[in-house]
Amino acid sequence: MDLAGKNVIITGGSAGLGRALAFALARRGARLALVARGRAALDATVAALRAEGAVAHAFPADVGDKDAVYALTGAIGAVLGDVDAVVHDASTLGPTPLRVLGDTACEDLERVLAVNVVGPFRLTKALIGPMLVRGAGLVVHVSSDAAVEAYPGWGPYGASKAALDHLSRIWAAELDGTGVRFLGVDPGEMDTAMHAAAIPDADPATLARPADVAEAVARLMEDAAIPSGARVAASLGGAS
Numbered sequence: 602m603d604l605a606g607k608n609v610i611i612t613g614g615s616a617g618l619g620r621a622l623a624f625a626l627a628r629r630g631a632r633l634a635l636v637a638r639g640r641a642a643l644d645a646t647v648a649a650l651r652a653e654g655a656v657a658h659a660f661p662a663d664v665g666d667k668d669a670v671y672a673l674t675g676a677i678g679a680v681l682g683d684v685d686a687v688v689h690d691a692s693t694l695g696p697t698p699l700r701v702l703g704d705t706a707c708e709d710l711e712r713v714l715a716v717n718v719v720g721p722f723r724l725t726k727a728l729i730g731p732m733l734v735r736g737a738g739l740v741v742h743v744s745s746d747a748a749v750e751a752y753p754g755w756g757p758y759g760a761s762k763a764a765l766d767h768l769s770r771i772w773a774a775e776l777d778g779t780g781v782r783f784l785g786v787d788p789g790e791m792d793t794a795m796h797a798a799a800i801p802d803a804d805p806a807t808l809a810r811p812a813d814v815a816e817a818v819a820r821l822m823e824d825a826a827i828p829s830g831a832r833v834a835a836s837l838g839g840a841s
């Protein structure tokens with residue numbers, strides 16, 4: 602997708618990869634709606650983007666709150682107009698320190714699924730109708746290697762990302778030929794607050810910079826040759 606002039610929602614746009622992606626897409630001329638819960642970081646990100654000449658707006662919301670999502674899409678539509686692309690980047694690990702499944706409360710699993718799977722699904726459902734009418738749209742699901750590997754301690758998060766990957770593939774199969782495309786992206790390990798919460802003793806020097814990964818994700822979003830439903834490693838630029 603040529604991102605110039607396109608209206609793009611980034612959930613999790615106030616920190617880490619989502620924030621870096623906002624700058625990468627703004628440099629390409631995208632008009633941005635950033636979603637996160639914390640108002641201060643969201644407003645600071647929008648102010649920094651506007652200082653660079655970008656069109657960016659803050660929409661504080663919890664993507665895991667079902668009552669928030671339809672008000673959110675209504676507000677974004679009123680401010681930006683039709684949405685061309687959405688990046689489902691916001692995500693939760695669940696309680697940290699991470700714990701094994703036997704020590705995981707069912708309610709914690711429910712919350713992780715609500716934020717990481719049901720939230721993106723609900724938001725996509727709220728946006729997909731106009732995309733189908735226009736015959737164009739891009740939905741990006743930010744995944745993880747934990748969707749594929751069975752890492753002890755990463756149960757709710759890994760299961761949620763595996764479910765997100767499969768939703769992405771099934772959306773793509775069901776909407777094949779409509780012009781609305783789906784892309785799963787594994788960003789790899791990055792130096793962010795989420796990584797520090799999961800693995801506090803990791804050496805930041807071994808982790809990718811969110812800005813570098815964001816550039817790779819932006820290029821993947823621009824690449825119309827990637828088949829809808831593909832799952833791509835941002836570090837490799839190849840489908841997996």
Ligand SMILES: NC(=O)c1ccc[n+]([C@@H]2O[C@H](COP(=O)([O-])OP(=O)(O)OC[C@H]3O[C@@H](n4cnc5c(N)ncnc54)[C@H](OP(=O)(O)O)[C@@H]3O)[C@@H](O)[C@H]2O)c1
Nearest residue numbers: 613615616617618637638639663664691692790791793795
């Ligand atoms: N970091 C890694 O090494 C790594 C590896 C593989 C995959 N990933 C994936 O990459 C994506 C970005 O991760 P990151 O490391 O950049 O995370 P991060 O630095 O922790 O940033 C997370 C962002 O999501 C927002 N957020 C969290 N929960 C939310 C909710 N319920 N509703 C709305 N916004 C919410 C946060 O703001 P608020 O807290 O203010 O809401 C923040 O803007 C995630 O999908 C993650 O699973 C990360």
